Amino acid sequence: MRSTLDIRLNNCEGALERILCRLRQRGYALCDMNVRRSADFSAFVVEVTIESDRPMDQAVKQLTKLFDVQSVKLHVQHKEVLPGNGYAQREKESELRVCASV
Amino acid sequence: MTSDPQQRQKESWPGTPMKGAQVLIEALEREGVDCIFGYPGGAIMPVYDALVDANLRHILFRHEQGAALAADGYARVTGKVGVCLATSGPGATNLVTGLANSFMDSVPVVAITGQVATSHMGTDAFQEVDIFGISMPVVKHSYIIRDAASIPTIIHEAFEIANSGRPGPVLIDLPKDVANAVVENVRFFEIAKAAPEQPQSDQLAIARDLIAKSRRPLVYAGGGTRIARASREVREFVETTGIPIVTTLQGLGCISGKHPLFLGMLGMHGTKNANMAVQESDLLICVGARFDDRVTGKLAEFAPHAKIIHMDIDPAEIGKLRRVQCAIQGDIKTALANLAVPTDIDEWVAQCKANKETYAWRYDNPTEKVYAPKFIKELSDRAAANTIITCDVGQHQMWVAQHYQFDSPNNHLTSGGLGTMGFGLPAAIGAHFANPQSQVINMSGDGSFMINVQELATIKRYSLPVKVVIFDNQALGMVRQWQELFHEERYSEVSLHDNPNFVRLAEAFDIPGMEVRQASEIDGAIERLLNEKGPLLVHVHIDPKDNVWPLVPPGKSNSQMMEAKPNAKYA
Numbered sequence: 001m002r003s004t005l006d007i008r009l010n011n012c013e014g015a016l017e018r019i020l021c022r023l024r025q026r027g028y029a030l031c032d033m034n035v036r037r038s039a040d041f042s043a044f045v046v047e048v049t050i051e052s053d054r055p056m057d058q059a060v061k062q063l064t065k066l067f068d069v070q071s072v073k074l075h076v077q078h079k080e081v082l083p084g085n086g087y088a089q090r091e092k093e094s095e096l097r098v099c100a101s102v
Numbered sequence: 103m104t105s106d107p108q109q110r111q112k113e114s115w116p117g118t119p120m121k122g123a124q125v126l127i128e129a130l131e132r133e134g135v136d137c138i139f140g141y142p143g144g145a146i147m148p149v150y151d152a153l154v155d156a157n158l159r160h161i162l163f164r165h166e167q168g169a170a171l172a173a174d175g176y177a178r179v180t181g182k183v184g185v186c187l188a189t190s191g192p193g194a195t196n197l198v199t200g201l202a203n204s205f206m207d208s209v210p211v212v213a214i215t216g217q218v219a220t221s222h223m224g225t226d227a228f229q230e231v232d233i234f235g236i237s238m239p240v241v242k243h244s245y246i247i248r249d250a251a252s253i254p255t256i257i258h259e260a261f262e263i264a265n266s267g268r269p270g271p272v273l274i275d276l277p278k279d280v281a282n283a284v285v286e287n288v289r290f291f292e293i294a295k296a297a298p299e300q301p302q303s304d305q306l307a308i309a310r311d312l313i314a315k316s317r318r319p320l321v322y323a324g325g326g327t328r329i330a331r332a333s334r335e336v337r338e339f340v341e342t343t344g345i346p347i348v349t350t351l352q353g354l355g356c357i358s359g360k361h362p363l364f365l366g367m368l369g370m371h372g373t374k375n376a377n378m379a380v381q382e383s384d385l386l387i388c389v390g391a392r393f394d395d396r397v398t399g400k401l402a403e404f405a406p407h408a409k410i411i412h413m414d415i416d417p418a419e420i421g422k423l424r425r426v427q428c429a430i431q432g433d434i435k436t437a438l439a440n441l442a443v444p445t446d447i448d449e450w451v452a453q454c455k456a457n458k459e460t461y462a463w464r465y466d467n468p469t470e471k472v473y474a475p476k477f478i479k480e481l482s483d484r485a486a487a488n489t490i491i492t493c494d495v496g497q498h499q500m501w502v503a504q505h506y507q508f509d510s511p512n513n514h515l516t517s518g519g520l521g522t523m524g525f526g527l528p529a530a531i532g533a534h535f536a537n538p539q540s541q542v543i544n545m546s547g548d549g550s551f552m553i554n555v556q557e558l559a560t561i562k563r564y565s566l567p568v569k570v571v572i573f574d575n576q577a578l579g580m581v582r583q584w585q586e587l588f589h590e591e592r593y594s595e596v597s598l599h600d601n602p603n604f605v606r607l608a609e610a611f612d613i614p615g616m617e618v619r620q621a622s623e624i625d626g627a628i629e630r631l632l633n634e635k636g637p638l639l640v641h642v643h644i645d646p647k648d649n650v651w652p653l654v655p656p657g658k659s660n661s662q663m664m665e666a667k668p669n670a671k672y673a
């Protein structure tokens with residue numbers, strides 16, 4: 001599944017890096033990202049499209065936990081899966097390898 | 103400064119100018135820090151200079167990993183934030199395993215690292231490393247302090263983050279020029295602690311209804327019960343409702359190991375009766391646990407008939423791996439106190455108790471060799487109730503979990519999530535400083551012990567009465583067991599036949615040692631272990647072929663437990 005999230009986060013050192021790190025580590029592949037600063041420069045406003053077999057509400061919960069994140073909104077859920085964005089496929093292959101090794 | 107929390111909203115002390123490092127130390131003292139664990143170096147020198155005049159105590163370790171794991175052990179025992187300190191570069195990277203350990207087991211730690219001066223950051227300066235970036239996946243939050251005036255705010259915020267909600271480690275990177283900068287009007291902030299989030303009443307009503315209607319309910323308690331200090335509420339809930347309980351590795355001790363409704367640890371090396379109860383239950387009341395793979399085995403076949411009530415302070419854990427029928431997010435103490443309803447489960451309880459008796463542990467070792475579970479059970483029976491056991495990782499860790507009967511989760515310090523070999527010795531030192539009145543025993547293996555063996559020097563330096571028991575099977579035992587069972591006995595790099603003489607090694611640090619080779623020597627060894635005034639190392643030789651049973655093979659359901667072969671000597 002591919003989804004777009006609207007994220008607002010403090011304009012702090014490492015804040016953007018932190019949300020990208022969390023999404024990658026929790027299994028959400030990045031498809032698209034737009035970032036701008038709020039009018040008063042106090043926050044980043046991020047629109048990020050991610051893809052994964054994993055539930056999108058988990059991505060929202062994982063981002064919401066971050067101290068610098070002010071809000072996360074599941075903006076759009078896309079039905080089609082982008083070809084060539086291989087996280088889900090890699091995960092399936094990895095599962096197969098684990099099964100084979102057991 | 104007033105001790106009344108209502109009066110401690112915000113206070114400021116415009117006074118004499120202070121260096122950033124002095125502000126840091128004072129901010130730590132204002133957070134109630136009484137000791138910190140660390141190792142000095144170039145970039146952190148201003149802080150070590152300020153420590154000379156500090157009221158808090160610094161404990162010098164021999165490796166930064168030891169300092170980080172000691173802070174972790176200190177925090178687990180006290181419930182307070184553990185603090186560790188290291189310099190930049192290799193000092194900082196050596197902390198990372200400790201931070202990951204605290205992150206995985208939700209332990210509140212603040213790690214402070216020195217950094218090269220801000221003008222040198224990003225230039226590949228001597229001992230420069232981007233610890234802020236390196237540590238990002240294994241911290242709850244992190245900071246680089248750019249302005250000395252912000253130190254009080256950052257320290258206070260870091261402590262709040264580390265120990266609120268689901269606890270975790272926070273890293274603070276302090277460049278040397280900021281540590282040396284002079285702050286004219288220092289302002290310290292003290293804000294009353296926020297109360298934990300309370301569960302929603304509609305979810306509590308749903309849970310009460312599920313419990314009342316269930317005929318085979320079971321409590322599945324995890325490390326969240328330790329973090330929430332909820333042992334009393336767990337016991338009262340279990341005793342009021344009569345519902346049997348199983349715990350995870352981190353949940354051990356949240357109810358006494360001797361309690362009649364306690365069925366043991368569940369999961370990969372859980373008791374057979376605990377796993378059977380889970381698989382047959384129709385309602386699983388998950389209290390501060392997270393459906394970890396070592397607990398569930400094949401997730402799709404875990405507790406296949408059970409509806410789930412999931413209580414956790416962290417909303418991201420609820421429904422992460424298993425769909426739930428009732429989600430209770432918030433303080434588990436409040437939740438448990440509101441869930442006691444009458445139950446009609448006599449038949450189920452009788453079945454659980456019968457299985458507990460049928461599958462009780464056996465200690466009738468027919469040989470003269472030392473059987474580690476028997477040693478651990480005897481120690482458990484004879485040690486004081488407040489004895490703190492720290493473990494390393496591997497077979498001995500699982501034997502302790504299976505055979506030591508804990509009365510408090512704060513007495514069992516074990517690296518569950520990360521599985522950090524080398525955790526036990528530094529954690530034992532941290533535990534001693536957290537609670538000097540309790541006896542602290544590190545139960546280790548010959549593999550794990552060597553990972554942080556340098557901390558024997560810390561025990562010597564501070565004359566700590568910490569005891570060490572090494573179960574020596576001359577191998578990386580758990581890996582050897584898996585190679586035996588799942589890799590056709592193709593043993594690869596698991597032999598430790600050339601271990602040092604551990605007793606002589608201890609003596610090099612002025613720590614007395616003794617060897618135990620025969621079952622008949624167990625009694626005397628435990629007697630000395632419990633009565634020795636100072637430190638003691640007990641080197642216990644065990645049979646290299648002993649395995650941990652039962653075992654759920656990887657990828658299998660918890661219904662498919664492997665047990666010792668019928669012809670094995672400890673069947």
